[in-house]
């Protein structure tokens with residue numbers, strides 16, 4: 143059984159029909175990526191899975207259990223966490239406090255401590271700056287914090303919304319290496335990216351999204367080899 | 380460079396500087412003349428300052444409720460002053476009951492604590508109910524809507540108390556042990572003022588600890604900053620908002636009892652002015668800012684108590700003390716003109732690089 147199954151999801155913003163019947167599955171242990179142009183509905187999919195938005199039609203199951211009617215905070219309890227688009231760190235809290243908020247739903251003190259150490263291992267920069275207010279971090283550091291914060295929930299499924307946005311190439315590499323590392327440790331990842339080339343090269347499978355519908359899917363390699371995808375999303379001929 | 384300077388110094392800026400300078404001169408002249416005339420003794424001044432601190436710490440307690448609710452919902456809970464009144468009222472019933480049974484005189488400390496707890500608890504419950512039935516359904520409405528609802532809720536609570544308990548002024552019991560003064564570091568302080576200051580400081584410290592050090596307190600800060608991001612952390616946003624109202628209500632309820640200790644009377648409309656003053660204090664300190672509410676409250680209390688005699692007296696204004704309310708709101712206008720973000724207003728611009 144798939145870890146996550148979104149079945150024929152329709153999500154609306156008022157009268158705007160943003161997702162028009164999306165079906166996506168993510169198996170345990172995979173990295174799955176969603177690519178598509180601006181406004182295609184990638185963020186809307188992640189927010190519908192996270193419970194920030196609720197589908198008007200369709201179902202989402204996690205390990206076979208429906209989650210699409212649950213409030214956002216109880217979806218985190220079930221093991222799905224998200225690093226949102228634009229980082230959204232809590233600027234007036236310190237780095238350490240942001241990470242503490244990531245673990246908000248957890249009670250296992252030992253496990254939290256272990257995961258905190260682990261996040262500091264993945265991003266030593268965060269450890270150096272743990273007392274600094276998150277609002278005063280650089281963009282790259284904020285991105286590390288947003289990812290670390292999502293990891294602090296000890297998720298089974300990690301949703302990442304454009305983790306490489308606005309970062310220098312070196313940092314982009316670091317972020318993608320980290321995603322692979324996290325995945326190798328057993329965390330399933332659903333990744334939304336503008337940087338389609340990088341995303342496809344680390345993803346097991348991928349979906350291509352266009353104005354609220356899925357138009358293509360396949361393994362990362364298949365899409366990389368597809369001349370249409372190359373042209374439309376990677377700007378190559 | 381020069382062009383830049385000229386663009387920055389506009390006509391209004393100059394006018395503001397001139398007004399500011401004139402006000403400053405008036406304040407200095409008034410103060411110097413008052414002190415030269417020497418009508419008041421050192422003891423008079425310490426009395427005024429201590430009175431100002433006790434009044435100001437009550438403002439601070441109420442202001443916290445305004446500022447925390449504003450921080451988390453971006454709305455002014457205008458019924459907050461009436462929550463304070465309700466606390467004072469409930470405290471009155473418990474205190475008079477203790478008075479009749481003689482418990483009050485026998486176990487003064489215990490009774491005071493119990494009266495304060497009951498008042499805080501009831502006020503907190505009222506604030507939570509208010510949020511649940513009057514504000515939560517309007518959370519997505521335009522900002523003016525909950526504001527109008529809050530004013531309606533304020534009238535509702537006032538007239539409910541008027542209907543239930545009448546319009547008369549009720550006097551808090553006055554235990555013998557609370558009359559008179561004690562000497563602290565050589566300063567003679569009214570016992571009631573001392574109790575008010577100590578109790579308020581304890582509550583302010585407790586609140587500070589709650590907001591800055593506990594997980595729930597930090598969650599409230601997170602929700603205040605970004606509700607969706609907080610929800611993505613697994614924080615229950617509705618519950619955090621409820622707890623904010625609960626804490627703000629409890630502080631206001633306790634402040635009601637402290638206020639009654641100073642002034643010994645309660646009536647249905649008593650929440651209006653302290654509420655307005657506390658709101659002023661919250662704006663003075665920078666609305667949404669917790670330390671600001673504390674500083675703003677103390678500042679307003681001391682300013683209100685000290686300035687009329689210190690500044691206005693020297694300017695030859697008769698009965699300056701009658702002007703203390705006008706002065707409080709004049710201060711509000713000044714702060715809004717010269718420093719719209721308040722004394723401790725948001726200095727940290729959240730970097731969205």
Ligand SMILES: Nc1ncnc2c1ncn2[C@@H]1O[C@H](COP(=O)(O)OP(=O)(O)OP(=O)(O)O)[C@@H](O)[C@H]1O
Nearest residue numbers: 155158160178179180181182183184185186187227
């Ligand atoms: N809060 C909102 N209210 C109304 N419409 C919205 C809202 N958020 C998104 N939309 C619309 O829904 C569609 C999908 O938006 P979404 O943010 O999911 O796109 P995206 O694929 O994440 O784009 P990007 O790559 O720019 O982040 C867009 O047409 C957008 O205009």
Ligand SMILES: [Mg+2]
Nearest residue numbers: 184185186227
């Ligand atoms: Mg997006």
